[in-house]
Amino acid sequence: MTVIVWLALANALFTAFAASFYMGLQLVVWMFLRPAWGFLTVDTLHGFFEVPISVATRFLKAMSVPFLVSGGLLVWSGWGHPLPVTFAWIAAGCYVFLVGWYVTPIASVNTRLLSGGITEDAEVQRLIIEWNRRNALRVIVTVIYWLAAMGFLVSAVHLWEGLS
Numbered sequence: 805m806t807v808i809v810w811l812a813l814a815n816a817l818f819t820a821f822a823a824s825f826y827m828g829l830q831l832v833v834w835m836f837l838r839p840a841w842g843f844l845t846v847d848t849l850h851g852f853f854e855v856p857i858s859v860a861t862r863f864l865k866a867m868s869v870p871f872l873v874s875g876g877l878l879v880w881s882g883w884g885h886p887l888p889v890t891f892a893w894i895a896a897g898c899y900v901f902l903v904g905w906y907v908t909p910i911a912s913v914n915t916r917l918l919s920g921g922i923t924e925d926a927e928v929q930r931l932i933i934e935w936n937r938r939n940a941l942r943v944i945v946t947v948i949y950w951l952a953a954m955g956f957l958v959s960a961v962h963l964w965e966g967l968s
Contacts, residue, residue, distance in 0.1 A: 806966065806967065809963055809966035809967055810967070812877070812881035812960075812963050813960075813963050813964075813967075815874055815877045815878060815881060816878060816881065816953075816956055816957055816960060816963070817957075818870075818874050819871075819874045819875060819878050819895060819953045819956070820950075820953045820954060820956075820957055822867070822870075822871040822874060822899070822953070823895065823898075823899075823946070823949045823950040823952070823953035823954075824950060824953075826864070826899075826902065826946045826949060826950075827946040827947055827949065827950040829860055829946075830939075830942055830943045830946040831943065831946075831947075833856075833939065833943075834939075834940075834943045837852075837853075837856065838936050840852065841853060841932045841936070842929075842932070844928050844929065844932055845925045845928060846922055846923060846924065846925055846928055849917070849922065849928055850920075853917060853932070854917070854918050857914065857917075857918070858918055861914065864906075868903055871899055872899060872900070872903070875892070875895055875896030875899045875900070876896060878892040878895060878896060878953075878956060879892040879893055879896055881960070881963065882956060882960060885959075885960070885961075885962050887955075887959040888956050888959045888960040888962070888963075891952045891953075891955035891956040891959060892952075892956050894948065894949075894952035894955075895949055895952035895953045895956060898945050898946070898948050898949035898952060899949060901945055902942060902945055902946065902949065905938075905941065905942055905945070906942070909938045910935070910938050910939060910942070913931055913934050913935045913938060914935070916931055917931050917932070917935060
């Protein structure tokens, strides 16, 4: 039984890492990169948008299945305990939403910005404004995702007690 408890706790910490990473990324984009992107041109788009966003997107795509599985395991490990399972469902739901929100409205703008085919500064600015508008909801959801992951860690007393 102790092995299962350790694995459940390791998974909860992995979910906390996922939520922390995603929220941290979104907050950096929102608070520090977004204001600078108001000055992007065709010439500066690659270095100040394409590089950080394509690297982050690649990482998040590679981790999408482990993060998704981790959310499901979190629900399983909290099952039968009302508060932890509620936090687990919220965390898992937030992650599913984040994936869906990226695939649906954000990916099309990302693809256009990362295509290298933009030739007008006005087009860069129009797409950046649209990208930021669509990304604003992701910022909020990542904070909720993080709060739920932390809430699970704090409320999953049954796991912590299982170690003693």
